[in-house]
Amino acid sequence: MSSSFVSKRIFSVTILAMVAMQLSCVESVLSLNQTNEYLHHICLNRQGTYKSGGKYERDLNNLIPMISISVLGNVVVFSGDNAAYVKLQCRGDSSTSKCRTCLDTAFSEIRRRCPNNRGRIIWYDNCVLTILTFYTYAEIDYQNHFYISNAKDVSGDTKSFNEKTRALLHRLMEKASSKENVPSKKNYLYATGEESLGKMRLYGMVQCTQDLSIKNCSVCLNWILAKLPKCCNGKQGGRFLSTSCNFRYELYPFVKLTTI
Ligand SMILES: *[C@@H]1O[C@H](CO)[C@@H](O)[C@H](O)[C@H]1NC(C)=O
Ligand SMILES: *[C@@H]1O[C@H](CO)[C@@H](O)[C@H](O)[C@H]1NC(C)=O
Numbered sequence: 001m002s003s004s005f006v007s008k009r010i011f012s013v014t015i016l017a018m019v020a021m022q023l024s025c026v027e028s029v030l031s032l033n034q035t036n037e038y039l040h041h042i043c044l045n046r047q048g049t050y051k052s053g054g055k056y057e058r059d060l061n062n063l064i065p066m067i068s069i070s071v072l073g074n075v076v077v078f079s080g081d082n083a084a085y086v087k088l089q090c091r092g093d094s095s096t097s098k099c100r101t102c103l104d105t106a107f108s109e110i111r112r113r114c115p116n117n118r119g120r121i122i123w124y125d126n127c128v129l130t131i132l133t134f135y136t137y138a139e140i141d142y143q144n145h146f147y148i149s150n151a152k153d154v155s156g157d158t159k160s161f162n163e164k165t166r167a168l169l170h171r172l173m174e175k176a177s178s179k180e181n182v183p184s185k186k187n188y189l190y191a192t193g194e195e196s197l198g199k200m201r202l203y204g205m206v207q208c209t210q211d212l213s214i215k216n217c218s219v220c221l222n223w224i225l226a227k228l229p230k231c232c233n234g235k236q237g238g239r240f241l242s243t244s245c246n247f248r249y250e251l252y253p254f255v256k257l258t259t260i
Contacts, residue, residue: 047119092190150237
C-alpha cells in the first residue's frame with residue numbers, strides 16, 4: 001500500500017480480499033469446461049452515488065489494483081468518513097492469476113453497469129465482487145441473491161435425480177463446514193465432489209466467503225440448499241448464488257475436483 005494513499009483522510013476503505021485458493025490437489029482436468037461468464041449484477045441504489053471524477057472514484061480506482069490476491073482473508077482498513085467496503089471471493093479452484101483477472105474484469109464491468117453507485121455487486125463464474133458503504137464482515141447476506149438453472153430437464157426419474165442432487169450438495173456442505181477445517185488450509189469453506197448416476201456423472205460444488213464462521217457457513221448453505229426445489233427441480237444443472245455462499249451442480253465437469 002502506498003503511504004500517500006493511506007494518508008488521505010477523507011476516504012476509508014476496508015478490503016476483505018477473500019480468496020480461497022486450492023494450492024494443489026487437482027485431479028483430472030480432462031474435459032473441464034472452464035469459462036468465466038458474467039452471471040448477474042445488482043446496483044444498490046439506496047446506498048447512494050458518487051460524483052464522476054471525484055475523490056471517491058479516484059481512490060477506489062487506485063485501490064482495486066492493490067488488493068492482494070495471495071493473502072487469504074486479507075483485511076486492510078483505511079480510516080475516514082467516505083467508506084467503501086470491498087469484498088472479493090474467487091472460486092476455490094481459481095489460481096492467483098485467474099482470480100486477479102476476474103477481479104479486474106468484475107471491477108471494470110460493474111463501473112459500466114452501475115455507474116456512480118456506491119453499493120454494487122457483480123457475479124462471474126470465477127468470482128463475486130461486492131462493494132458496499134457499510135461493514136458486513138462475518139455476516140450472512142440474505143438480501144442479494146439469484147439463481148440460474150440449466151435449460152435442459154433431466155430425462156427419466158426426476159424425483160430420484162432431485163434426491164441425489166440434494167444428497168450430493170448436502171454432503172459437500174458438511175465437508176465445507178466441517179469442524180476440521182481451519183482458515184489457512186485449502187478447502188476452507190469450500191468443497192467439490194462427484195457422484196455416478198448410472199451412465200452419467202453428477203458434479204457439485206459449494207462455497208462460502210472466507211469471512212464466515214464455520215457455523216455460519218453451514219447456516220448459509222442450509223438456507224440456499226432449501227431453494228433447490230425452487231431453482232432446480234428436474235434440471236440438468238443449477239446454481240444459487242448470494243454474496244456469502246453458493247452452490248452449483250451439473251452433469252458435466254465445470255470445476256476442478258479436489259481429492260480429499
Ligand atoms: C461447455 O459448456 C457449454 C455451455 O454450457 C456446453 O454447450 C458444452 O457442451 C460444454 N462442453 C463440454 C466439453 O462439456
Ligand atoms: C453469523 O451470522 C449472523 C447473521 O449474519 C451474524 O449476526 C453473526 O455475528 C455471525 N456469527 C459469527 C460467529 O460470525
